[in-house]
Amino acid sequence: MSTQSRSVHRWKDDPVLTVEHMSMRFGGLLAINNLSFEVGRGDITALIGPNGAGKTTVFNCVTGFYKPTEGRIVARHGTGAQVAAVEHATTKGKRWHSTDAGAVFLLERMPDYEISQKAKVARTFQNIRLFSGMTLLENLLVAQHNPLMVASGYTIGGILGLKSFKRAEKAATEKAAYWLDHVGLIDRADDAAGDLPYGDQRRLEIARAMCLEPLVLCLDEPAAGLNPRESADLNLLLRYIRETHGTSILLIEHDMGVVMEISDHVIVLDYGVKIADGDAAEVKSDPRVVAAYLGVDDEAEIDVPEVRKDLIEVTGRTKKGAGDE
Amino acid sequence: MAGTGQVPAGTTPVAPKNADVPQTRMARALRESLIAGALAAILGFFFLALRTDIVTGGLNVTTRWGLWLTAIAIVFAGRMALNLFWFDRDWGSGKPARKTIVAALPSGKTVGRVALLFALVLPFLFMALFPNKDRQFIDLSILIMTYIMLGWGLNIVVGLAGLLDLGYVAFYAVGAYSFGLSAHYLGLGFWTALPMAGLLAATWGLILGFPVLRLRGDYLAIVTLAFGEMIRIVLINWNDFTGGPNGISGIPKPTFFGLEIGRGEGSFGDVFGIPYDPIHRFVFLYYIILVLALLTNFVTMRLRRLPIGRAWEALREDEIACRSLGINTRNTKLSAFSIGAMFAGFAGSFFATRQGFISPESFTFLESAIILAIVVLGGLGSQIGIVIASVVMVGGIELLRNLNFLKQVFGPSFEPTEFRMLIFGLAMVVIMVWKPRGLVSTREPSATLKEKKLIKADQVAQGEGH
Ligand SMILES: Nc1ncnc2c1ncn2[C@@H]1O[C@H](COP(=O)(O)OP(=O)(O)O)[C@@H](O)[C@H]1O
Numbered sequence: 145m146s147t148q149s150r151s152v153h154r155w156k157d158d159p160v161l162t163v164e165h166m167s168m169r170f171g172g173l174l175a176i177n178n179l180s181f182e183v184g185r186g187d188i189t190a191l192i193g194p195n196g197a198g199k200t201t202v203f204n205c206v207t208g209f210y211k212p213t214e215g216r217i218v219a220r221h222g223t224g225a226q227v228a229a230v231e232h233a234t235t236k237g238k239r240w241h242s243t244d245a246g247a248v249f250l251l252e253r254m255p256d257y258e259i260s261q262k263a264k265v266a267r268t269f270q271n272i273r274l275f276s277g278m279t280l281l282e283n284l285l286v287a288q289h290n291p292l293m294v295a296s297g298y299t300i301g302g303i304l305g306l307k308s309f310k311r312a313e314k315a316a317t318e319k320a321a322y323w324l325d326h327v328g329l330i331d332r333a334d335d336a337a338g339d340l341p342y343g344d345q346r347r348l349e350i351a352r353a354m355c356l357e358p359l360v361l362c363l364d365e366p367a368a369g370l371n372p373r374e375s376a377d378l379n380l381l382l383r384y385i386r387e388t389h390g391t392s393i394l395l396i397e398h399d400m401g402v403v404m405e406i407s408d409h410v411i412v413l414d415y416g417v418k419i420a421d422g423d424a425a426e427v428k429s430d431p432r433v434v435a436a437y438l439g440v441d442d443e444a445e446i447d448v449p450e451v452r453k454d455l456i457e458v459t460g461r462t463k464k465g466a467g468d469e
Numbered sequence: 470m471a472g473t474g475q476v477p478a479g480t481t482p483v484a485p486k487n488a489d490v491p492q493t494r495m496a497r498a499l500r501e502s503l504i505a506g507a508l509a510a511i512l513g514f515f516f517l518a519l520r521t522d523i524v525t526g527g528l529n530v531t532t533r534w535g536l537w538l539t540a541i542a543i544v545f546a547g548r549m550a551l552n553l554f555w556f557d558r559d560w561g562s563g564k565p566a567r568k569t570i571v572a573a574l575p576s577g578k579t580v581g582r583v584a585l586l587f588a589l590v591l592p593f594l595f596m597a598l599f600p601n602k603d604r605q606f607i608d609l610s611i612l613i614m615t616y617i618m619l620g621w622g623l624n625i626v627v628g629l630a631g632l633l634d635l636g637y638v639a640f641y642a643v644g645a646y647s648f649g650l651s652a653h654y655l656g657l658g659f660w661t662a663l664p665m666a667g668l669l670a671a672t673w674g675l676i677l678g679f680p681v682l683r684l685r686g687d688y689l690a691i692v693t694l695a696f697g698e699m700i701r702i703v704l705i706n707w708n709d710f711t712g713g714p715n716g717i718s719g720i721p722k723p724t725f726f727g728l729e730i731g732r733g734e735g736s737f738g739d740v741f742g743i744p745y746d747p748i749h750r751f752v753f754l755y756y757i758i759l760v761l762a763l764l765t766n767f768v769t770m771r772l773r774r775l776p777i778g779r780a781w782e783a784l785r786e787d788e789i790a791c792r793s794l795g796i797n798t799r800n801t802k803l804s805a806f807s808i809g810a811m812f813a814g815f816a817g818s819f820f821a822t823r824q825g826f827i828s829p830e831s832f833t834f835l836e837s838a839i840i841l842a843i844v845v846l847g848g849l850g851s852q853i854g855i856v857i858a859s860v861v862m863v864g865g866i867e868l869l870r871n872l873n874f875l876k877q878v879f880g881p882s883f884e885p886t887e888f889r890m891l892i893f894g895l896a897m898v899v900i901m902v903w904k905p906r907g908l909v910s911t912r913e914p915s916a917t918l919k920e921k922k923l924i925k926a927d928q929v930a931q932g933e934g935h
């Protein structure tokens with residue numbers, strides 16, 4: 145689907161997020177090894193790779209849940225690479241630095257809650273994390289905690305029932321309703337999130353992240369466990385988010401059909417190392433990608449039907465055909 | 470409350486849930502009742518059947534076969550009833566038509582209003598209906614109301630934010646001592662000391678919460694317990710300042726806008742031309758604690774609908790998700806901890822003024838446990854559940870003092886109040902088996918788009934350490 149020419153990699157010129165020489169070590173395990181990549185502003189970027197490749201770990205580092213052992217992670221508001229600002233923040237030991245051109249954030253120095261609040265990088269989780277005892281509406285209101293907190297005068301004004309807080313609350317409810325509408329869950333707004341079927345929970349989690357008005361939205365396997373119809377709806381939703389809200393999307397995905405169809409940029413990870421980086425067409429034909437997808441513990445992984453399907457989709461060949469190579 | 474969920478399983482170690490066992494219901498019930506009865510007989514033999522008294526020249530053994538046999542019969546019958554009417558019910562099919570109290574009752578709002586109206590007229594009701602015992606009853610109502618307030622305060626920490634705090638009584642003590650000490654050393658009155666007590670307790674909540682709240686679950690529970698004990702031990706040992714184990718006495722009574730409730734010139738009765746009656750003091754104290762408790766309730770209900778309260782509940786549901794949504798979980802926890810502590814501080818200074826005397830003995834772990842039990846039994850997060858649980862628990866314990874007819878059954882040496890803790894524990898077990906999520910286990914959403922729907926307990930998380 146990508147209209148990019150093979151040689152022009154737009155994401156290098158206007159990256160909203162860069163990961164630079166990042167490593168993450170868990171005891172003896174080097175889960176991420178010197179990983180660098182860019183996420184282009186307004187792109188849908190897919191991060192793929194076999195199970196255990198370290199994709200979720202990358203997300204956890206980017207969103208501050210893990211502190212990478214080494215490396216720099218930069219989020220940029222405004223446009224362009226803003227090299228000077230990044231250098232300034234890095235050498236001055238600052239967590240962020242704003243200039244006329246925008247602002248840069250060194251995510252590896254920021255705690256998780258600041259990353260979503262200030263750097264505007266939001267995420268969802270591989271194993272859905274909703275507030276299941278709260279209603280859909282409440283879930284989306286919690287996501288607007290920080291602006292609402294300010295509007296409530298850090299609670300004091302709220303207790304006194306200030307008009308300005310009432311207005312802010314109304315606006316927050318409207319925003320929640322907007323997103324509930326766009327993920328098709330508006331009729332269930334007052335139900336407990338835990339009562340939703342699996343596919344709806346996935347979409348609700350995306351809606352909740354969108355209530356943060358993020359610049360970068362990181363989705364950890366959003367299509368996992370969805371049926372083909374739901375999966376197609378998800379694609380529409382992601383496109384809508386990108387087109388209407390200009391949000392850049394970084395997405396971990398197993399379903400190669402989805403990846404190839406909607407991504408502008410694909411990064412392939414294997415054993416914590418980047419083995420390919422380019423647009424969908426480039427990655428598809430990269431021999432290392434083919435090998436990585438074939439090379440994984442044949443017996444264990446190939447027998448998983450999804451993986452076999454992925455393989456066929458990536459390589460356009462059956463296992464047997466690929467094995468002959 | 471790790472393990473409360475296991476209570477039903479724990480009490481039925483011999484009940485096979487296996488349908489393959491070819492046994493009729495009755496036979497199984499009978500067998501298990503016999504086993505339970507035999508166990509009761511063995512265990513009870515030394516406690517109930519034999520009684521030793523120290524007399525000059527040795528021990529004097531008396532036997533109490535009646536008591537022993539009664540106990541065995543109760544255990545046998547109870548087990549039988551449980552087997553026939555409880556354990557054999559179909560547990561497997563998820564959530565059967567388990568009727569909840571709330572479902573049977575009118576809406577929470579109506580119940581709340583009726584309860585409020587009742588609370589408002591209660592002292593006059595007592596004075597009209599029980600002219601001889603009114604003082605005793607109003608005093609008991611004051612006690613219950615204090616626990617309701619404490620329960621509501623702790624509910625912010627445990628019920629809403631999901632932080633298991635076993636040292637809540639520490640803040641109650643801080644409140645009581647801050648009034649006691651400021652009255653003793655500075656001569657402050659109740660109304661001046663009240664806000665100060667709340668503030669001090671909140672500050673202590675922050676100070677203690679800061680290192681403690683980075684812990685999770687059971688660790689948090691243990692450390693809060695330790696902090697609670699530490700405050701008490703400091704109070705005992707800091708003799709010069711706190712009076713040590715002797716405590717502080719002569720704490721002044723509250724005044725009515727500067728008027729003392731008492732006899733003599735310029736007192737309340739004198740000014741308003743009402744002849745003095747000692748009951749006035751009790752009625753006045755009752756209304757003070759009622760107002761304080763209602764304030765706690767009002768603030769909690771308001772907070773629940775504000776971003777801060779919603780963040781507390783979100784924290785109870787999933788802390789990691791909270792952090793991904795930009796919520797500073799440390800500050801959010803601290804706010805819950807210190808606001809909860811503040812209400813304990815208010816209650817503490819009320820306690821000091823009511824008793825006129827405080828000592829570290831009033832602030833043992835048992836108090837924390839009672840308050841926590843009230844919150845858990847009432848249903849985590851439920852305001853009305855806490856009212857019911859306080860009335861039942863505190864009122865129930867008081868009731869035991871009046872069960873003199875039991876002496877006719879078990880003999881004159883039977884002291885019902887000694888069985889307080891036993892009954893306490895039993896009530897706990899029964900409620901946890903019958904309603905593991907407490908009396909009122911549905912959650913009311915804090916915001917609605919179209920139509921308010923109560924949320925079933927099985928969706929609502931209980932927070933850390935449960
Ligand atoms: N918190 C952790 N502690 C130790 N090892 C971890 C931790 N998180 C992830 N890992 C390891 O890092 C590797 C990458 O895991 P992950 O990022 O979850 O893979 P993916 O999401 O690509 O399937 C795995 O070997 C995993 O066991």
Ligand SMILES: [Mg+2]
Pocket residue numbers: 199200201270
């Ligand atoms: Mg993963």
